[in-house]
Amino acid sequence: MLTIQDASRRSGLSEPTLRYYEEIGLIGPIAREATSRHRRYGEQDLDTLQGLACLRAMGVSIEDMRTYQANRALGHGAAGQQRDLLLRHVERVEAEIRTLGVHLEYLRAKAQLWDARACGDAAEEAIASQHVQQMIPSLQAVLR
Structure with missing residues (x-):
């Protein structure tokens, strides 16, 4: 005991x-x-x-x-019933993983943008900025 x-x-x-x-x-x-x-x-x-x-x-x-x-x-x-209960949570966790994937990609894109700025690389900064802007709709979708 x-x-x-x-x-x-x-x-x-x-x-x-x-x-x-x-x-x-x-x-x-x-x-x-x-x-x-x-x-x-x-x-x-x-x-x-x-x-x-x-x-x-x-x-x-x-x-x-x-x-x-x-x-x-x-x-x-x-x-x-046990299976169904667990599968509902599988779906919830999969949605969380998708959301975290978008967050991760956004953070990496922002880090690349700031890295380009730190290096003074205007061309790379423009590419990174465009990538960040393209991600905005995906980010907004997961924030809802």
Whole structure:
């Protein structure tokens, strides 16, 4: 059995987050020592926490984590629902990646523009400036 500090360290979730997840029913109830009433986490609890930590890191909402946990408890009978929930997040992450790609290209173009200015290369500055201007519609599209 693990202390809350050990569970926090191994899961990557803070102690307040562990308490909160138990309070809202995402995990637990967690076993407690008879005398001190300190939480004691088992390996199954830790597996659950590590899964939740991954979902949280990917931006999955508390509501979707609740659904995920409920579906998990249902087992194979909820496999399709589990797949659909995860695929919705796949689509969201793919959109974020596309957005970040545009941001990355814009930052590189701006850096090239300023590099050309720093070097005093008017021809390269004009090319870089044109590239930045061509990117504006793409940047505006992802900012909406």
